[in-house]
Amino acid sequence: MTHPSQSPHASPRALRVAHAHASREPRVSPSVLIVEDHEDTRFILKTLIEMSGYRVLEAGDGFEALEIAERERPDIVVMDGSLPFLDGLSTTRRLREHTSGRDLPVVILSGHTTPEYQADALAAGCDGYLAKPIDFDQLQAILQRLLRDRATQ
Numbered sequence: 001m002t003h004p005s006q007s008p009h010a011s012p013r014a015l016r017v018a019h020a021h022a023s024r025e026p027r028v029s030p031s032v033l034i035v036e037d038h039e040d041t042r043f044i045l046k047t048l049i050e051m052s053g054y055r056v057l058e059a060g061d062g063f064e065a066l067e068i069a070e071r072e073r074p075d076i077v078v079m080d081g082s083l084p085f086l087d088g089l090s091t092t093r094r095l096r097e098h099t100s101g102r103d104l105p106v107v108i109l110s111g112h113t114t115p116e117y118q119a120d121a122l123a124a125g126c127d128g129y130l131a132k133p134i135d136f137d138q139l140q141a142i143l144q145r146l147l148r149d150r151a152t153q
Helices: 012-023 039-051 062-072 088-097 115-124 136-151
Strands: 031-035 055-059 076-080 106-110 128-131
Touching: 031 039, 031 062, 039 055, 039 076, 055 062, 062 076, 062 088, 076 088, 076 136, 088 106, 088 115, 106 115, 106 136, 115 128, 128 136
Parallel strands: 031 055, 031 076, 076 106, 106 128
Antiparallel strands: none
16 A cells, blocks of 8 residues: 555645654653552553553662662652652652752652641652542543643743
8 A cells, every 4th residue: 555645646635644644753652650669559550551651660669769760761750658668758859859850740649648648748749649549530630730730841
């Protein structure tokens, strides 16, 4: 089958559409760094987030998250609040100390639902908070909002 732009019988509209598709630069999906120490939860998050069209990076603890964030420069971080070695809030504070992480949106996922913990999360620099069990529709809405806000900055 020939490309519409190569056909001598191609309509002007087909030529415009073919040219528009050919001249588009490939879109790069936003990258999401998932920081979760429980493999099953991380797998579920990864699967759902990838199904939404995002590229996913993974870390199992706060120190690994800091390394990956510095090396890969994700567009957003989804982080468990209770992590081994370095918890989610401490990891967020450390991200904020580095130039590369200063403006990086962070969404904290936590089983801690007290207003005090939510206030601590915001004070640590988190941009979003979602209580576990995770409502994926809410998570998706938060990701979209934070990425849209970041794109307009």
